[in-house]
Amino acid sequence: MSEFMDKLHSTFVEGDRWKYLTNGLKNTLIITFFAVILGMVLGFLIAIVRSSHDKTGKMKILNFFAKIYLTVIRGTPVMVQLLIIYYVIFASVRIDKMFVGILAFGLNSAAYVAEIVRSGIMSIDNGQFEAGASLGLNYRKTMFYIIMPQAFKNVLPALGNECIVLLKETSVAGYIALEDLTKGGDIIRSVTYEAFLPLIAVALIYLVIVMFMTYLVSRLERRLAKSDRG
Amino acid sequence: MIEVKGLKKSFGKQHILRGITTTIQKGEKVVVIGPSGSGKSTFLRCLNRLEKPTSGSIIFEGEDLTRASEKRLYEIREKMGMVFQHFHLFPHLSIMKNLTLAPVKLGLMSQEEANKSARAMLKKVGLSDKAEAFPNQLSGGQKQRIAIARALVMNPDVMLFDEPTSALDPEMVGEVLNLMKQLADEGMTMVVVTHEMGFAREVASRVIFIDEGVIAEENDPYNFFNNPQNPRLRQFLSKVL
Numbered sequence: 001m002s003e004f005m006d007k008l009h010s011t012f013v014e015g016d017r018w019k020y021l022t023n024g025l026k027n028t029l030i031i032t033f034f035a036v037i038l039g040m041v042l043g044f045l046i047a048i049v050r051s052s053h054d055k056t057g058k059m060k061i062l063n064f065f066a067k068i069y070l071t072v073i074r075g076t077p078v079m080v081q082l083l084i085i086y087y088v089i090f091a092s093v094r095i096d097k098m099f100v101g102i103l104a105f106g107l108n109s110a111a112y113v114a115e116i117v118r119s120g121i122m123s124i125d126n127g128q129f130e131a132g133a134s135l136g137l138n139y140r141k142t143m144f145y146i147i148m149p150q151a152f153k154n155v156l157p158a159l160g161n162e163c164i165v166l167l168k169e170t171s172v173a174g175y176i177a178l179e180d181l182t183k184g185g186d187i188i189r190s191v192t193y194e195a196f197l198p199l200i201a202v203a204l205i206y207l208v209i210v211m212f213m214t215y216l217v218s219r220l221e222r223r224l225a226k227s228d229r230g
Numbered sequence: 231m232i233e234v235k236g237l238k239k240s241f242g243k244q245h246i247l248r249g250i251t252t253t254i255q256k257g258e259k260v261v262v263i264g265p266s267g268s269g270k271s272t273f274l275r276c277l278n279r280l281e282k283p284t285s286g287s288i289i290f291e292g293e294d295l296t297r298a299s300e301k302r303l304y305e306i307r308e309k310m311g312m313v314f315q316h317f318h319l320f321p322h323l324s325i326m327k328n329l330t331l332a333p334v335k336l337g338l339m340s341q342e343e344a345n346k347s348a349r350a351m352l353k354k355v356g357l358s359d360k361a362e363a364f365p366n367q368l369s370g371g372q373k374q375r376i377a378i379a380r381a382l383v384m385n386p387d388v389m390l391f392d393e394p395t396s397a398l399d400p401e402m403v404g405e406v407l408n409l410m411k412q413l414a415d416e417g418m419t420m421v422v423v424t425h426e427m428g429f430a431r432e433v434a435s436r437v438i439f440i441d442e443g444v445i446a447e448e449n450d451p452y453n454f455f456n457n458p459q460n461p462r463l464r465q466f467l468s469k470v471l
Binding site for chain 1: 278280300301304305307308310311312314316318319320321322331332335336380381384
């Protein structure tokens with residue numbers, strides 16, 4: 001028992017090593033938060049371009065680039081994308097690693113969000129578009145007031161899941177020497193030569209955040225399900 | 231009011247409409263019947279340009295819809311109410327919002343004006359108590375009456391009905407037809423695609439029989455039903471009556 005207490009002490013307390021974890025957690029959360037925003041905004045835009053093209057045949061050029069984007073991003077590992085952005089694209093510039101992280105994970109997430117939202121838009125009955133059109137609402141207004149709110153509700157669980165995946169994917173940020181939560185735990189391990197405690201602690205922290213996010217998503221879902229009563 | 235000339239529509243190699251010419255006068259109640267796949271729904275959907283005709287022209291209040299710009303097309307649709315077989319209410323919005331969304335977002339009415347107009351329409355269709363309900367809480371007949379109210383809030387010059395009772399349980403057909411009769415009595419110009427022959431007999435000022443993409447016969451309801459000329463129509467009527 002006292003041996004365990006010693007290990008606890010040397011892993012977290014000695015030399016204020018817990019700060020690696022809190023500081024890492026802070027960075028992980030910041031990256032996730034802004035990457036989610038970037039991913040959602042960009043993803044929704046791409047989804048609108050893609051589905052508008054499929055529905056109306058317009059926006060050919062934008063759709064072409066959107067397709068290339070989706071193919072490249074979804075066809076390569078996020079870690080490789082992160083490394084390319086840091087070591088190739090920003091090779092000759094001094095740049096904040098956090099910014100690189102947000103950019104890489106946000107751009108990556110956007111591709112997945114785009115496909116999720118597009119599937120949500122395509123799943124809405126064409127009659128809804130026609131009803132909008134028959135009332136004189138043009139494509140944009142129909143999309144904004146009628147289609148998107150329904151599509152968003154339908155894909156909310158998938159979007160929540162994407163946020164959770166994104167949070168976990170940021171754990172590869174250490175490859176550009178960014179001190180996120182995973183890297184923080186790993187630093188402790190390399191200092192104390194004790195792997196169990198820091199890594200389990202890291203895993204537990206991820207787990208708690210994921211469970212909390214799951215809870216938030218299910219609450220939001222219940223609120224949006226209001227119109228399904230009856 | 232609506233002048234259709236040589237209207238043709240094909241989907242790929244399938245020729246659905248093969249040249250339809252007819253004129254719908256203000257105040258007329260035109261009922262369109264025909265076997266399934268005859269093109270009657272496509273004809274109706276061409277009238278407000280939900281389908282783009284392959285050739286021919288549709289002149290509504292002096293304007294050719296086949297040549298109108300996209301923007302103008304949406305403006306014209308404000309004047310043409312449409313009721314669908316499957317209602318197509320907006321499930322994420324309350325009944326009140328279903329009725330007021332279009333006039334408010336198009337800038338035709340303020341929210342208060344739209345609310346007032348919507349309440350009047352709900353009263354007219356007998357569903358005042360459902361203002362705050364959501365579409366999923368309504369029966370099929372109620373949904374269709376709301377769909378009619380939603381179109382009426384826009385103050386249309388003509389109402390297009392695409393098989394409005396075909397998706398309803400039999401006991402709910404009556405309430406919708408009664409409402410349509412009431413509209414007809416008020417002088418609304420109506421084009422109705424339906425299988426309800428009783429409605430056609432009673433309400434129509436003219437009945438059109440579309441078969442294989444052409445108007446095979448059109449007449450006033452009395453002669454249409456009692457003295458059909460076209461052999462296909464005779465055959466059709468013998469099956470449905």
